[in-house]
Amino acid sequence: PEVVAGWRDRNPAVQQWARWKVAAIIHGWNPNTWPAEVSDAVRHGAPASGPLGPLGSAGPLDSAGPLGSAALVDFEVFAQWAVSSQLEALGSELSTRAASLYLDLPIGVSAASYDVWDRPDLFAAGISVGAPPDRFFPTGQSWGLAPFIPSVSSADGHRYFRECLEQHMAVSGLLRLDHVMGLHRLFWVPEGGEPTEGTYVSYPAEELWAVVAATSAALNCGVVGEDLGTVPDEVRHSMHEVGALGLFIGQDEVRSPLRLARPVPEKSVASLNTHDLETFANWYLSSHEQPLGEVGEARNHLCAELALSAADVVMISEQDLWLDNRRINIPGQVGGTLWRERSQGSLEVLEHSEEGAQARELLSVLRAWRTTTRGDFPDHSAGWLDDADIDSLHNGTHARLANRFGLHPSSVDGLLG
Structure with missing residues (x-):
């Protein structure tokens, strides 16, 4: 968790992207059709009241709100970290x-x-x-x-x-x-x-x-x-x-x-x-x-x-x-x-x-x-x-x-x- 949290801190834009991904899964893949409150929640985060995910959350979200629980957002951050880390490792291995x-x-x-x-x-x-x-x-x-x-x-x-x-x-x-x-x-x-x-x-x-x-x-x-x-x-x-x-x-x-x-x-x-x-x-x-x-x-x-x-x-x-x-x-x-x-x-x-x-x-x-x-x-x-x-x-x-x-x-x- 600490490694992912540190990577997220160095790449702050990933948090908004993760919220967007969760919104797309829940509300559809065309953001032009989302209600205004969904886009607002993606861009600014939503009021906190729900449980935090296992990796913590830089922007608290309402577990029953338009983006579901914070754990969903944290998972998308984790997935992006995993892809980035594996690509970096693959590139380094190939260079050797x-x-x-x-x-x-x-x-x-x-x-x-x-x-x-x-x-x-x-x-x-x-x-x-x-x-x-x-x-x-x-x-x-x-x-x-x-x-x-x-x-x-x-x-x-x-x-x-x-x-x-x-x-x-x-x-x-x-x-x-x-x-x-x-x-x-x-x-x-x-x-x-x-x-x-x-x-x-x-x-x-x-x-x-x-x-x-x-x-x-x-x-x-x-x-x-x-x-x-x-x-x-x-x-x-x-x-x-x-x-x-x-x-x-x-x-x-x-x-x-x-x-x-x-x-x-x-x-x-x-x-x-x-x-x-x-x-x-x-x-x-x-x-x-x-x-x-x-x-x-x-x-x-x-x-x-x-x-x-x-x-x-x-x-x-x-x-x-x-x-x-x-x-x-x-x-x-x-x-x-x-x-x-x-x-x-x-x-x-x-x-x-x-x-x-x-x-x-x-x-x-x-x-x-x-x-x-x-x-x-x-x-x-x-x-x-x-x-x-x-x-x-x-x-x-x-x-x-x-x-x-x-x-x-x-x-x-x-x-x-």
Whole structure:
């Protein structure tokens, strides 16, 4: 109890948030429908008369009042402390293993969220953030997220945006900024309207990027910008200026049998897909051509292609490790099983069971290529080219050798390449 109480004292805003959470559980998740006395109780606390919870209470509440007993509020404080503590511990543990916790900062929050209730002046009412039609989503998107008003944010030094970054960067080694173009402009869609009815609203990009750069440096956290879809050149220029990595999506770059249409660039995070796209199994099995037949073999070779690249980071999702064909998320949709599907396998299965053997083998191959200097072969593997061949390839005048001689995925002694 003392540890939680001390953490609460260092994070005083959590008490009001906990009251809000309890009110939402009791009175419904849309605070716009709450009676006035409920909102007043959340913002100011209620008269005391009920029993205190096991952790004490910084703001006494009436046990029979609009927020129930103080114990309910104390429990929500405890839950938030537990999440924060576990994330901090996980980030610290990963750093000792030369790894990083990779978190994602959404482009906005629900119009019915605590943030909007707490700062109604900051967010645009009756507006949803979205995206116009592009090659990923031909009908456009409306995400049901409330955008903050750029002039209001700028007036207080972008305090809200800075606090969001600080909360994430304090525990992570790498932070992905969802829809990074939103630092420059956001596509506003009228509530209830179609994405085709939306329009772009400009944001103070230079100011926002300065906040990102300063917070990243202060907390020693790298930055990744989700720069897929319709992205102006100035966005990638700003990313380059602050050292932010971009994304490279393998599934979208395949133009012929397991051949990437272009080299994977430096300063990028390469992966088969993202949580907004189909899993590899879905994508491959629904395609008109399946050049390598079995889906696992196709996945392995495309992953190896990414691992051999100049990307700073190569990732594979746990869904693709298990060849799971369930969609985690479909942008623009809410409810149902989205974000609620359980993993098909546990960490214990991945590490020790026969069921996880193929996934372990793939991770071993990716690790071998990622820890090998580009142009060399991993330890304990024999190249098919002798020194004269290597010298000819490095110093000769050949052009597009792959197109001249053919380039095909292969596996030798368990090593993909």
